[in-house]
Amino acid sequence: MTAARAAGYAALVAVAVAAPFVLPQYQSQLALLWVMVVLALSWDIVGGQMGYNSFGNIVFFGIGVYATAVVQRDLFFDIDEYAHAAGGVASQLAPLEYLGGLALGLVLGALLAVLAAAVLGAGILRLRGHYFAICTLGLGIAMGEIAGGTDYIGAGSGLVTPLFPELLGERNRFFYFYFMLLAFTCFGVLGAVYRCRFGLALNAIRDNEDKAEAMGLRTTRYKTIAWCLSAVFLALAGGAYGNFIGFVDPVDTAFAGPTLGVWMILMAIMGGRGTLWGPVLGAMIFHVSREFLWTYLLGWDRMILGLLTVLIVLFLPLGILGWLRGRTAGRAAAAGVKPSAAESRPSSSTSQPPLSESQP
Template sequence: MAFLWVMVVFALTWDILGGQMGYNSFGNILFFGVGMYVCAVIQRDSGLGYYPALFLGMGAGALVAVVFAAIFGSGILGLRGHYFAICTLGLGIAAGEFASGWDYIGAGSGMVTPIFPGEPGGREKFFYYVMFALAVITFPVLRWLYSGRFGLALNAIRDDEDKAEAMGIHTTRYKITAWCISAFFLGLTGAVVGNMIGFIDPRDVAFAGPTFGVWMVLMAILGGKGTLWGPVLGAVVFHVTQEVFWTYLLGWQRVALGLLIVLIVVFFPLGILGWARERWPERFGHVVEEKPDARATE
């Protein structure tokens, strides 16, 4: 259940760029891994108690992730389309290789996080509530951002970036800000997940592009990218389906997951909410009020 909230945050944060702004990023896993390692290092070297070090590490991990997003975004977000997607994919792969060769953070052997001081079984419950709180905070924050000028600017970039620039919108500034917001929540999530798992592997956990990195994209697409509730719905459906595969199709779970990915792309290109809007536009579509007839009002 704790990982369900992790998936919700994954999908919501990816949709900031991929859905609202139209920039398909495969490098968001970078910020997740950075937050995880920064938190673990602070817990190991600070000398503080478990809880103070944990929350200090979460804040520091989120801050460092934002700094990374601002630095890389200044150069990478000048690219568009497939060039941007490929470049971000390289970021995640390079980060995993770099972490695998850095002895200070355990290199390829990985890194163990501090032991939870509570009773047996208390760790799962504690991090469930932490991730639940983080997911609950992420949703209204993004809802508030999308409802104002920031959301309109992101949608304008998605629809036609050249026209948005011609209208005076500082597109690069908005794109960097959007990536920094995504990095902030992913840095917090990485710090929590590292402690929840108890062991940080550079390729399979921290910078797990083939799993976490791809799942971010799939969940947003499955629910309906570019919407607020779509990524949440996609995360729930994907996570529950994945748990069912892992439980009843042991040994074939990855084959079943691959088939699920194909079905998502072929039959739900607009996502569950997009499909529902086409089928029942009066219930799930956008309501447009018709202007009264001028002759009728005379």
């Protein structure tokens, strides 16, 4: 790493750490910003780097949300008592209990999500193109519907997460730093992983999976690992997200396909899918503009989201980074570095009749 780059990263970290103290009134929005970064980055592993358009990654997020909430509930509360108190007084916990429950829930949620990704992936990742996309779309909605009908996890009326213990300080600040650390970890891990052989393998699958198989790559294994990696970060984000929101609803919080599920795709594409910085950039632009501008749109905001999806896909399919890269490449070409295509080209004069030389 060059000194300039190290300084750049250090400055970013400093800004990120200082942000909640400088702008305490925006603390919860800033915490959400890091959630968005994690969502976009983790979608891009499969959707961008590997070229599998998943509409159902929200499943792993939802698994994280529910696993954590259920562990927190079952660890410290008697179910009957909980049901009577309806999430009121009973959910007051001591700091260590709270942290222990949260940590255990997050770990279990992550494990469960990885297990789900591995099991589902063994079948679903064999599908390609339309079939994979629609199958994951169906999977995401199915999970929401099933969660909404299952009494053990609160069915349609949802779950209330335990109250944040006052002794731990401000709730929003706690989760701000959790999500920030998660986003940094995600970015760092993905950055490292993409530089390895694994990253090359994912790109190879994206560019031509048949060729990758013909070259002996273990494509099924790589695809499954990629989905599991995505699932880990989504579950870790989801588990804390449920506590951050304070309430778990099957369709609005956990398996939030129409909101978070779409946003993660849109953010990754907007920034530039298949790049490390693209999803980060996309998440920043998307979230900031949503928080500051969309309040003025008075109920038309989600419509604009649909419109934006169409426009970005049609006119900026490579995203902001892809577009910038294309422009710089174009400029380089204009400056004369253009590859000479003269060396070999399918020629029209090759068609000699077969056996022409073997005629007696």
